[in-house]
Amino acid sequence: MAEAPLQSEQDRATSKRVGALRDLWPFMRPHRTMMIAAMVALVSTAAISLILPLAVRRVVDNFEVDDGGLLDRYFAAALIIAALMAVGSALRYYLVTRFGERVVADIRKTLFDRMISMSPAFFERIMTGEVLSRITTDTTLILSVIGSSVSIALRQSLTLIGGLILLMVTSAKLTGLVLLLVPAVILPIILLGRRVRALSRENQDWIASSSGSASEALLSAQTVQAYTNEAASRASFSDITEKSFDAARKRIAVRALMTAIIIFLVFAGVVGVLWIGARDVRGGVMTVGELVQFLIYSVMVAGGVAALSEIWGELQRAAGATERLVELLHSVDAVQDPETPKQIEAKRIGAISFRDVSFSYPSRPGISALDHVTLDVKPGETVALVGPSGAGKTTIIQLIQRFYDPQSGAILFDDVDLRHLAREEFRRDIALVPQDPVIFATTARENIRFGRPGATDAEVEEAARAAAAHDFLMALPDGYESYVGERGVMLSGGQKQRIAIARAILRDAPVLLLDEATSALDAESEHLVQKAVESLAEGRTTLIVAHRLATVKKADRIVVFEAGKIVATGTHDELVAQGGLYARLARLQFTEGLAAE
Incomplete structure (x- = not known):
């Protein structure tokens, strides 16, 4: 509409x-x-x-x-x-x-x-x-x-x-x-x-x-x-x-x-x-x-x-x-729930499919963000999305949550078109760590509990430990009860990102979306969080958007985007061997990066 x-x-x-x-x-x-x-x-x-x-x-x-x-x-x-x-x-x-x-x-x-x-x-x-x-x-x-x-x-x-x-x-x-x-x-x-x-x-x-x-x-x-x-x-x-x-x-x-x-x-x-x-x-x-x-x-x-x-x-x-x-x-939303939403299995397996999807943002109708993209993510599979800025990686994340509808094609969740499902229903099965984590003007504990409002204090702290956030939270004046300020102004970028990761861990959803989830972390914290993410990803469908290729080397599959199109798919070693865009990015980050050091 x-x-x-x-x-x-x-x-x-x-x-x-x-x-x-x-x-x-x-x-x-x-x-x-x-x-x-x-x-x-x-x-x-x-x-x-x-x-x-x-x-x-x-x-x-x-x-x-x-x-x-x-x-x-x-x-x-x-x-x-x-x-x-x-x-x-x-x-x-x-x-x-x-x-x-x-x-x-x-x-x-x-x-x-x-x-x-x-x-x-x-x-x-x-x-x-x-x-x-x-x-x-x-x-x-x-x-x-x-x-x-x-x-x-x-x-x-x-x-x-x-x-x-x-x-x-x-x-x-x-x-x-x-x-x-x-x-x-x-x-x-x-x-x-x-x-x-x-x-x-x-x-x-x-x-x-x-x-x-x-x-x-x-x-x-x-x-x-x-x-x-x-x-x-x-x-x-x-x-x-x-x-x-x-x-x-x-x-x-x-x-x-x-x-x-x-x-x-x-x-x-x-x-x-x-x-x-x-x-x-x-x-x-x-x-x-x-x-x-x-x-x-x-x-x-x-x-x-x-x-x-x-x-x-x-x-x-x-x-x-x-x-x-x-x-x-009376404003009519471009994205609306169907009058009679379809039901999917009580236990969601987390299969995600893009079928010939083309999409342009409403504010930029002449610029294609995705161009005839077809992508199947199996239940429990970890798929990394890489490519230059503006290639369409974050757009994939937004379309999975149905923040927008594609102009053509379909996006399926457990083989059901997202447009046939109630948004609130399928979003409960998705945990998101955005590139710019949102921190609310409340306590650190309540920020983590936002992922699952009914969670106990013990579950909140367990999620914080898994996200390597427990130590810095305990060092705050009031520990988990510390007020973090509007948009988390009292926290560093890395601390905000770890709280967002703890929130996603607490949600315990079958689908995990990580949009540059470790970009603001130092090397030690990134290593700890990477291990937590790997543990969390087990048995879950995980999509990782990353510019730093070191964070996606262990993904089951890496999908390379350029100008809204998928230009290559494979493991890290396969893509490096093929040459092309991924090999060039890997060479820039690993070889020249080491030379610079």
């Missing part, structure tokens, strides 16, 4: 669909009960607030003729209304805010669940930092809307509608004049609101780019500093951040203009209407209490319109954030 591209910057900048907020409904639906309870509290508080002006009117109209008893009752009722307002508002705040936090937590979990299973091809097109920005910054925007703005918008809408109805009851004439203002207020909301929406989306895109740039630079801080590129990195980050600020500045300016226009139109209209009302009171058409009641409702309606114009901008920002999140959720 083709992978759906993410929206372009231009498409995202010009999108104006506030209706994108509807895409949040699947996350809100499971919490309908909480949402309904919040709505009840919200409607109740809005209704109570609309009762107050009626009480004020009665107080004003009866102030001069009442003996005090009625006024006392009105003020007592006002206290009761205030108490109900306080309880209702607190309940509304609690329910709405909790509802927003719950929905956003679900969105974040769903996004992470989706992203962590995406194939590497997806991350060739989008920076990890941008994905993190969407999961954090964009969801924070949505939280502010669901947990606050929507509640305020609904309350103000109810106040606006109820206020207009009660304005009509109080004075139809004055209300008709107020309604003439509505088109004048709505027009700038629609026209300027679209511009705010587009600028909000652009602002969020630049924030995401800024996060991606910062993440990349900070994760590579040592390299940046080693090549004295701090100034260039600062300039690049500053440029992106300034573009984000420019988009934000434009959005703020447009929104401020929209707010100023709306507030002026609303309050100018109210002042004009009240001027007419004051003349009606003088003429005896309406009472002072009715005018005061109309005045309070007018202020409530005007405040509601002004608040809604503010919230409209927030809703537009949230709509942009929602589009960006939904964009991730």
Whole structure:
């Protein structure tokens, strides 16, 4: 299945669909009960607030003729209304805010669940930092809307509608004049609101780019500093951040203009209407209490319109954030599990076959990484893949794990096409030691246990001994419980590689993939690890990618790659005798290497 591209910057900048907020409904639906309870509290508080002006009117109209008893009752009722307002508002705040936090937590979990299973091809097109920005910054925007703005918008809408109805009851004439203002207020909301929406989306895109740039630079801080590129990195980050600020500045300016226009139109209209009302009171058409009641409702309606114009901008920002999140959720992975995966034997024997496989990386479609490769690896066989950089060796390792699918041909695991198997199912039977070992920001013990989470402490330590890692781990301040830092910054390259090897040993899988597994080891450690790998490889299907031919001399078979093709196959002695690429590499490494020493 083709992978759906993410929206372009231009498409995202010009999108104006506030209706994108509807895409949040699947996350809100499971919490309908909480949402309904919040709505009840919200409607109740809005209704109570609309009762107050009626009480004020009665107080004003009866102030001069009442003996005090009625006024006392009105003020007592006002206290009761205030108490109900306080309880209702607190309940509304609690329910709405909790509802927003719950929905956003679900969105974040769903996004992470989706992203962590995406194939590497997806991350060739989008920076990890941008994905993190969407999961954090964009969801924070949505939280502010669901947990606050929507509640305020609904309350103000109810106040606006109820206020207009009660304005009509109080004075139809004055209300008709107020309604003439509505088109004048709505027009700038629609026209300027679209511009705010587009600028909000652009602002969020630049924030995401800024996060991606910062993440990349900070994760590579040592390299940046080693090549004295701090100034260039600062300039690049500053440029992106300034573009984000420019988009934000434009959005703020447009929104401020929209707010100023709306507030002026609303309050100018109210002042004009009240001027007419004051003349009606003088003429005896309406009472002072009715005018005061109309005045309070007018202020409530005007405040509601002004608040809604503010919230409209927030809703537009949230709509942009929602589009960006939904964009991730709807991204189609190039590698997908079949709807009905096939099952293979309970005991995997680890047979691997490449049948006329051709493959190009999605980011380099015109360059062939593998060109009609056919390769059969028998169960329990140790096969070494050698050749110059870029020949296709690591591509073989990646395709075996189905990080990508070939454009043609098939890859079989125990005689079943990988595309017919669930990825999680067959990957459990593979242990990998990558060229650049991944070390997590936790203890050394937990890093090794990552290979088999249910392993005991004794099993972890046994794997470490087999990988020649036990001694250096015990020398750390807290032994196996030592925190190794983000990406293992507290360890040397060789130490990280030995932890990765211990992790693979602990996994105890029928297929072992070693991608330059000993490249960062010193001679003594390499000798120890080589013995551990030889012991581990017994009875397992093992593929070894290596540039250093000394590590593959004992392999059952050596496969030589060049320009994505298999150019020779055989044992070390056979390939040396044949001449060709392998013999040339062997001569460079063994003969000239010794001469140099």
